Amino acid sequence: MANPLKVVIAGCSGRMGHALLECVFADTDLVLHGALDRSGNPQLGRDAGEQQGKITGVKVTDSIDEALINADILVDFTRPEASLMYLAACQKHNVKMIIGTTGFSAEQKLLIEAASKNIAIVFAPNTSVGVSLLINLVQSAAKVLNEGFDIEIIEAHHRFKVDAPSGTALRLGEAAASALGRNLEECAVYGREGVTGERDPSTIGFATVRGGDVVGDHTVLFAGLGERVELTHKASSRATFASGALRAAKFLIGKQTGLFDMQDVLGLR
Ligand SMILES: NC(=O)C1=CN([C@@H]2O[C@H](COP(=O)(O)OP(=O)(O)OC[C@H]3O[C@@H](n4cnc5c(N)ncnc54)[C@H](OP(=O)(O)O)[C@@H]3O)[C@@H](O)[C@H]2O)C=CC1
Numbered sequence: 001m002a003n004p005l006k007v008v009i010a011g012c013s014g015r016m017g018h019a020l021l022e023c024v025f026a027d028t029d030l031v032l033h034g035a036l037d038r039s040g041n042p043q044l045g046r047d048a049g050e051q052q053g054k055i056t057g058v059k060v061t062d063s064i065d066e067a068l069i070n071a072d073i074l075v076d077f078t079r080p081e082a083s084l085m086y087l088a089a090c091q092k093h094n095v096k097m098i099i100g101t102t103g104f105s106a107e108q109k110l111l112i113e114a115a116s117k118n119i120a121i122v123f124a125p126n127t128s129v130g131v132s133l134l135i136n137l138v139q140s141a142a143k144v145l146n147e148g149f150d151i152e153i154i155e156a157h158h159r160f161k162v163d164a165p166s167g168t169a170l171r172l173g174e175a176a177a178s179a180l181g182r183n184l185e186e187c188a189v190y191g192r193e194g195v196t197g198e199r200d201p202s203t204i205g206f207a208t209v210r211g212g213d214v215v216g217d218h219t220v221l222f223a224g225l226g227e228r229v230e231l232t233h234k235a236s237s238r239a240t241f242a243s244g245a246l247r248a249a250k251f252l253i254g255k256q257t258g259l260f261d262m263q264d265v266l267g268l269r
């Protein structure tokens with residue numbers, strides 16, 4: 001690439017922030033242009049590469065305007081309230097965005113959709129190649145196993161995760177529901193307790209496990225009488241999410257507006 005893509009990392013001192021910095025440093029098509037964290041973060045004012053043993057000349061800042069001047073793209077793995085703040089700033093500075101953050105409400109997702117009329121955005125709750133493929137596999141399986149099979153989605157993540165079910169689990173639920181002509185909002189069951197009665201066959205169930213350092217496991221279970229199909233993805237490193245996000249960044253080169261996901265990035269539609 002003649003001119004490396006100028007990337008700003010939001011939440012640069014978070015778990016995904018670290019993985020993204022490593023990935024940017026390893027890719028000559030990309031250059032770190034800005035590194036953001038919120039006021040009060042102890043990394044503010046320090047070199048963004050310090051924890052990777054690199055001197056980048058880019059200081060971690062809480063000034064969004066400063067970080068976005070002349071940037072090409074902002075990569076956001078933070079929290080919904082932060083993502084929406086960055087979304088507003090990216091529109092102001094005409095900077096593209098990769099949004100990997102999860103836990104948005106339906107109303108917040110509409111704000112992202114509206115912003116994509118002004119800037120190009122990839123919005124994906126999971127940027128790994130494996131989960132992107134899993135979404136397609138779940139759609140195919142749901143179409144074949146469309147009668148007599150109960151759909152349950154089981155996800156496991158590390159103890160620090162703050163949202164449940166995971167964004168990926170919800171996306172997998174949407175994939176199954178849409179393949180069956182159902183609306184996930186109407187058929188989702190989030191956990192069970194007490195005397196629940198027999199299972200309603202039209203529902204899609206979710207079960208959440210939190211513990212230790214699990215990077216991210218997802219299983220979609222199609223359970224029939226006499227047989228079960230289980231489709232599982234297990235992430236063992238955050239580098240897989242980071243490299244997918246940066247692949248998405250390159251996909252946006254030349255795109256001025258529009259809302260995309262990893263199916264678009266990987267040609268899986
Ligand atoms: N799409 C995908 O493939 C993946 C998505 N994710 C999602 O990415 C998000 C981040 O995950 P992870 O890196 O593990 O989380 P971390 O908590 O490790 O990092 C979050 C970062 O965002 C910052 N932050 C939090 N709140 C704000 C705020 N209000 N304003 C500005 N910055 C803020 C944090 O700063 P501070 O430390 O000061 O709080 C921190 O630097 C989650 O939503 C997670 O679900 C994670 C992995 C893969």
Ligand SMILES: O=C(O)C1=N[C@H](C(=O)O)C[C@H](O)C1
Pocket residue numbers: 102125126157161165166167168169215216217
């Ligand atoms: O918080 C995480 O860690 C992860 N979050 C994403 C989600 O909510 O789906 C993706 C991945 O599984 C890791």
